[in-house]
Amino acid sequence: MSTDSGVSRGLLSTLSGRELATYADRHRGSRAAYTRADHLFGRVPMTWMNKAAGHFPIYLDTARGNRITDVDGNEFIDFALGDTGAMAGHSPGPVVEAVTRRMADLGGLSTMLPTEDATVAAAELARRFGVPKWSFALTATDANRWAIRLLRAVTGRSKILVNSYCYHGSVDESLIVVGQDGRGVSREGNVGAPVDVTMTSRVAEFNDLAGLERELAHGDVAAVLMEPALTNIGIVLPDDGHLAGVRALTRKYGTYLINDETHTFSAGPGGATAFWGLDPDVVTIGKAIGGGVPVGAYGLADDLAEALAGRGDLDLIDMGGVGGTLAGNPVSMAATRATLTEVLTAEAFDTMIATASAFADGLIKIISGYGLPWSVSRLGARVEYRFTSPAPRNGTASAAGADAELEDFLHLYLANRGVLLTPFHNMALMCPQTTLADVNRHHEIFDAALTELTS
Ligand code: PMP
Numbered sequence: 139m140s141t142d143s144g145v146s147r148g149l150l151s152t153l154s155g156r157e158l159a160t161y162a163d164r165h166r167g168s169r170a171a172y173t174r175a176d177h178l179f180g181r182v183p184m185t186w187m188n189k190a191a192g193h194f195p196i197y198l199d200t201a202r203g204n205r206i207t208d209v210d211g212n213e214f215i216d217f218a219l220g221d222t223g224a225m226a227g228h229s230p231g232p233v234v235e236a237v238t239r240r241m242a243d244l245g246g247l248s249t250m251l252p253t254e255d256a257t258v259a260a261a262e263l264a265r266r267f268g269v270p271k272w273s274f275a276l277t278a279t280d281a282n283r284w285a286i287r288l289l290r291a292v293t294g295r296s297k298i299l300v301n302s303y304c305y306h307g308s309v310d311e312s313l314i315v316v317g318q319d320g321r322g323v324s325r326e327g328n329v330g331a332p333v334d335v336t337m338t339s340r341v342a343e344f345n346d347l348a349g350l351e352r353e354l355a356h357g358d359v360a361a362v363l364m365e366p367a368l369t370n371i372g373i374v375l376p377d378d379g380h381l382a383g384v385r386a387l388t389r390k391y392g393t394y395l396i397n398d399e400t401h402t403f404s405a406g407p408g409g410a411t412a413f414w415g416l417d418p419d420v421v422t423i424g425k426a427i428g429g430g431v432p433v434g435a436y437g438l439a440d441d442l443a444e445a446l447a448g449r450g451d452l453d454l455i456d457m458g459g460v461g462g463t464l465a466g467n468p469v470s471m472a473a474t475r476a477t478l479t480e481v482l483t484a485e486a487f488d489t490m491i492a493t494a495s496a497f498a499d500g501l502i503k504i505i506s507g508y509g510l511p512w513s514v515s516r517l518g519a520r521v522e523y524r525f526t527s528p529a530p531r532n533g534t535a536s537a538a539g540a541d542a543e544l545e546d547f548l549h550l551y552l553a554n555r556g557v558l559l560t561p562f563h564n565m566a567l568m569c570p571q572t573t574l575a576d577v578n579r580h581h582e583i584f585d586a587a588l589t590e591l592t593s
Contacts, residue, residue, distance in 0.1 A: 143541045162192070166210060168197040171209060221560045224426075225490075226570070233480075240255075266409070270438075270439070273436055274474075276432045276464055289420070298312070299339065300340075300364065302533040313328040314339045343534060347380065360393065361395065364384070371533045373515035374530055397420070399423045405518035407482070420438055423435050428470055490518070496577050520567050548584070556579075557583055
């Protein structure tokens, strides 16, 4: 039987069994380590590390640039790059130097005192993303949470609108999808929601301005929180005019617009905001800007920052619900400054994007050579394929095109031959060290996998 993805289910199952056995054989040390982890919930430091096509994770030994070695001595070309946390490459020299200087030479890992590294990092974020007033968190999730609180406070409105099948971190308000009847429902698997998500949130499909307007017209939406392109359900690119339409509608209904650039930063030095000339009220970001060191940030437009600063009733200093003790710590700030000023520079993006273009072009050629109904999307340095064609235009369509078994098979096939993709989807990200030879190696293996799958 052939699946919608265009491959034989029986053959897929046989090949997957073979690859699983190879994986188990090549990763005996990792499996032993996993077996010993009795006091970790789910046997992993964080439960999502169980998202492993081989049924247990690969244990890290070393990571430099775009290379990882595991505890069994296997070396990998890494296109997962910590699902963007390591877009600057693993342990980039300037970040290691800056962090080491702070940690070892100057001292001060967590002091509650500002350092001027934050001033420089904020100025660089302002220059790149066009919003002038920045504040730091430790994760993109928290940057989103705090931005949401601020916009609720300033508008007096209760709801946040997101796109169906978005991901903005573990933010309660974002765990909503468009249900079969076209109305918002809790996302499947939502863990311990504090209240029914429809009380806090509205939802629209990406690329659906009519749906967005219908929801905004209720007049209770404080902010639209969105990625300029969806990146967590494959890459779903905006139709021509969609983002301008979102901006016009948010203005029409007095709703603020937050661009979450955590992943779309791959579009260029100023993310999708600069790449597409967007004009959001707030930009949130995390992961890559710390070069691998935990950091998140949100940037506010001037009028918004002024409105908030003028609100004496809001406790922005102590226990008002916006802040974290370790946010803005000296180590994160040293890392962010170094990443932005010395590693993820405009020149680095030029290289990464050229490499990603070659990755996407090669992928399209291979897939079409086998006549498979798959599609490839690219956003700057990030490339992703889906098992459906043409490329989906919204999250629901993209989710419907998922094929977990096929995805796992390809991840395993690649991992067994020394290439890692991000475990949550078929995403390949380029860092400054990724070479065309690395791209070609991926493509050789991918081609061999498709030969076997279609034989
Ligand atoms: N926003 C987006 C767009 C993301 O993709 C993610 C994580 N994948 C987050 C926010 C949350 O990042 P973190 O898990 O580091 O808080």
